[in-house]
Amino acid sequence: MRGRRKMIVAPNVHTTVPWVCSNTETLLDSVPWYGIHAIPDAITAERELEALNAKNWLALGVFAAIGASLCCVAPLVLLALGISGAWIGNLTAMEPYRPIFVGFTLAFLGLAFRKLYLVPQVCQSGTRCAGPLTLTRTRAVFWVLSLVLLALLALPLAAPLFY
Amino acid sequence: MKHILAGVAAFVAMSAAPAFAGSPQTVVLDVKNMTCSLCPITVKKSLEGVHGVADAKIDLEQKTATVKFDPDRTNAAALVIATTNAGFPAVARK
Numbered sequence: 001m002r003g004r005r006k007m008i009v010a011p012n013v014h015t016t017v018p019w020v021c022s023n024t025e026t027l028l029d030s031v032p033w034y035g036i037h038a039i040p041d042a043i044t045a046e047r048e049l050e051a052l053n054a055k056n057w058l059a060l061g062v063f064a065a066i067g068a069s070l071c072c073v074a075p076l077v078l079l080a081l082g083i084s085g086a087w088i089g090n091l092t093a094m095e096p097y098r099p100i101f102v103g104f105t106l107a108f109l110g111l112a113f114r115k116l117y118l119v120p121q122v123c124q125s126g127t128r129c130a131g132p133l134t135l136t137r138t139r140a141v142f143w144v145l146s147l148v149l150l151a152l153l154a155l156p157l158a159a160p161l162f163y
Numbered sequence: 164m165k166h167i168l169a170g171v172a173a174f175v176a177m178s179a180a181p182a183f184a185g186s187p188q189t190v191v192l193d194v195k196n197m198t199c200s201l202c203p204i205t206v207k208k209s210l211e212g213v214h215g216v217a218d219a220k221i222d223l224e225q226k227t228a229t230v231k232f233d234p235d236r237t238n239a240a241a242l243v244i245a246t247t248n249a250g251f252p253a254v255a256r257k
Contacts, residue, residue, distance in 0.1 A: 072199035075250040079208055088250030092196035159200035163221075 054115035054138050058145055061108035065149040068101030070094050072156050102153055109146055116142055187217055190239045192228040192253040194246060197221075202251065209249035213237055228253070 071094040078088055116139050194206055203221040206228055210219035215236025220229040230242055239255040246253040 072201040076201055076205045076208070079205055079212075079249050084209075084248035086247050086252070089196060089247065089252050090250075092199075092202065092250040095196065095198045095202075098199070156200045159204060162204055 052111075052115075054112045054142065057108050057112035057115060058142060061105050061112065061149060062145065064101050064104035064108055065152055068098050068105060069152055069155075071098055073152065105149060105153060109142075109149065112142055186234075187231050188234040189229060189231050190242065191256040192230065192239075192242060192246065193256060194221075194226050194228050195252045195254075197223065197226050197251055205249055206246055206251050209245045209251070210242060213241055213245045216242070227256075 070091045072092075074091050075088050078084070116135070121135060197203065197206060200223070203223050207219050207221050210216055210228060210230055213232070215233040216230060217233065218231040221227075222229070228242075228246070232238075232242065243253045243255055
């Protein structure tokens with residue numbers, strides 16, 4: 001983790017915890033003095049949040065979109081596949097929770113976007129440094145996935161066309 | 164899978180030659196869980212997959228399905244089973 005902090009170039013990367021980056025030298029010096037436990041929990045939580053990379057957020061977004069699709073798209077897909085059973089009634093009964101899943105999907109996609117475009121790329125200790133090629137590829141994956149997920153979420157809106 | 168395909172094939176064949184053995188009968192089903200805009204499509208497809216169904220009209224507002232069928236080939240109970248197994252428990256109105 002030490003190595004990671006040294007890699008931060010922009011002074012205002014962590015705007016929510018200014019005492020981390022306002023003076024990198026002070027913080028680095030304090031660790032040998034007080035040990036890792038001197039760092040407040042808030043910073044630890046922030047670091048854990050930051051530790052989730054764009055791919056993690058995208059994966060969460062995919063799961064949330066699947067959750068949003070369970071009630072409405074899934075039964076139609078199952079019917080088309082010839083899978084039937086009274087248990088599908090449990091899926092259709094999940095319709096009231098759909099807005100929550102849609103909200104989570106959009107939030108996770110937003111966080112992935114933030115990771116890919118808004119936050120400066122920081123190298124993490126112990127991991128391979130994300131080169132420009134990796135970043136470009138991840139951004140492409142982000143846009144393709146976003147398109148697919150949004151289309152999936154918007155499918156019920158287009159349903160009246162098929163009545 | 165096989166019998167569903169057979170059902171679809173039978174339905175296609177039947178709609179091509181609309182000669183019924185008996186006079187068509189109509190039943191109204193109260194369909195549960197039909198709350199999303201895609202749901203009526205699923206319900207309609209499940210009903211149309213039943214042998215002997217001539218026509219299925221879905222009312223999303225009233226949450227009902229009005230089904231016209233050949234009483235010699237199927238009955239209301241079979242229609243209820245069809246929608247229930249597609250995820251939409253239904254009750255036939257008397």
